[in-house]
Amino acid sequence: MAEELIIKGETREERYHSLIPQIKALCEGEKDLIANLANISAALKNGLNFLWCGFYLVKGDELVLGPFQGPVACTRIRLGSGVCGNSWKEKKAIIVPDVDQYPGHITCSSLSKSEIAVPVMKNGQVLAVIDIDSEVLNDFSAVDQKYLEELAKLIADFYVQ
Numbered sequence: 482m483a484e485e486l487i488i489k490g491e492t493r494e495e496r497y498h499s500l501i502p503q504i505k506a507l508c509e510g511e512k513d514l515i516a517n518l519a520n521i522s523a524a525l526k527n528g529l530n531f532l533w534c535g536f537y538l539v540k541g542d543e544l545v546l547g548p549f550q551g552p553v554a555c556t557r558i559r560l561g562s563g564v565c566g567n568s569w570k571e572k573k574a575i576i577v578p579d580v581d582q583y584p585g586h587i588t589c590s591s592l593s594k595s596e597i598a599v600p601v602m603k604n605g606q607v608l609a610v611i612d613i614d615s616e617v618l619n620d621f622s623a624v625d626q627k628y629l630e631e632l633a634k635l636i637a638d639f640y641v642q
C-alpha cells in the first residue's frame with residue numbers, strides 16, 4: 482500500500498510532509514508560472530520517484546501539456562476526456578487504481594499502471610490539473626490526494642493565467 486512504501490528511508494506521507502514546505506520555499510519570490518511548475522514537477526519526480534509527474538493547463542476549451550518530468554506525453558486533452566479531462570470536468574481529484582479499467586483512459590506510456598489527477602482551482606474555476614502516473618498498480622491513496630490537494634492550493638495562490 483502507498484502508506485507503507487518507503488522512499489529514501491521515509492514513508493510516502495513523510496516524504497510529502499517534507500516536500501511540500503520545500504516546494505513552497507522554492508516558489509517563494511518567483512513570479513513566473515512555468516518556472517515554478519517546472520521546479521515542482523522535478524521536486525515531485527525526484528522526491529517521490531513516480532513514472533510521470535506534471536501539469537496540464539486549461540487553455541480555452543482544452544487542457545494543454547505543461548511542465549512535466551517523465552516520458553513524452555499527449556499534448557492536448559478535451560474536457561471530459563481521460564482521467565485529466567474528467568478531473569477538470571468534475572472539479573475533483575480522481576484516483577485510478579488500474580488504468581486499464583478506467584473507461585477512456587488516455588495512454589501516454591505503456592509503463593503507467595495507476596494514476597492520480599488533482600485539479601488546481603481558484604474561485605470555483607479549474608486552472609490546471611496535476612497528473613501523476615505510477616508504474617505500480619494501485620499506488621495512490623487518500624494520502625496522495627491529501628498532499629496533492631494541499632499542493633494544488635499552494636499553486637492556485639501564485640497561478641497567473
Ligand code: SME
Binds near residue numbers: 558563565585586593
Ligand atoms: N492518462 C492521462 C493522460 C495524461 S498522461 O498520463 C501523462 C489521462 O487519461 O488523462
